[in-house]
Amino acid sequence: MLGVAVEDEVRVANGAFYSAFESGDLDAMAEVWDRSDRARVTHPGWPTLYGWAKVLGSWEAIFANTEFIQFVLTEERVLVLEDVAIVTLDENILQTAGPAEDGAVDTDALSGARVAATNVFVHDGTRWRMVHHHGSPVSGDVV
Template sequence: MSNAVDRAQLMEANAEFYAAFEEGDLDRMAAVWADGPYAAGVTCVHPGWSLLRGRDEVLRSWALIMANTSYIQFVLTEVETDVYGDQAVVTCKENILTADEGTEAGFLAGGSIVASNVFVRSGGEWRLLLHHGSPILNGTEEE
């Protein structure tokens, strides 16, 4: 398989992760994550959370987050991809807009997070093995 095809499929898998979250679709989210022999190693660090390990624990966290998120939208910037055979890494900046129904405007910019997404190729498809998101604190970015 060509490197360009690998990268295109990787970018599609990465986009599907964010689309599943935006849509609040737990079935789509479950389809993104690795399973089978990789299930025990599935790992997620949500910003501000402790490390979650194991597919079931990670998917429970997404169910909780989705149940408590009325609206979220991601604009990804600074996206970089690296493919190493059947493993790949996507790093990016998640620029987030979320709904805050408690405000007069109804929307609140959610800020920015740097994310690392590690994928494995399983059954010919890229599946997410690790997602790690870390908030970017105001004033800490290089100008």
């Protein structure tokens, strides 16, 4: 199961995570995850949440309070170890918390951020499912 093709499968699973995030689609987000007690998430500024119910609740809260978000992913690295895959990357984020008066994205309210992220996937025999997402804010230029 190792090799470039497997890394590509992991990249597809990782891409599905960010597509679900950008679209605010809770059903699509649920499809990405391993919906068990193994699931865990650490959002920037949040404590780590354990178990699928808490992970799902965190996405519900984020989606309810995010009008627009877009990711440009850089420095993506994939490491596959048998049935576990680790993806490290930088999330370069453009977002706004609320709509303009006409319901469109308020471009005056856009803000940017950079987050160092680690996504961990397990292969369930059929496909790669996320078991852990960790995001830490990056301040300025480092190293």
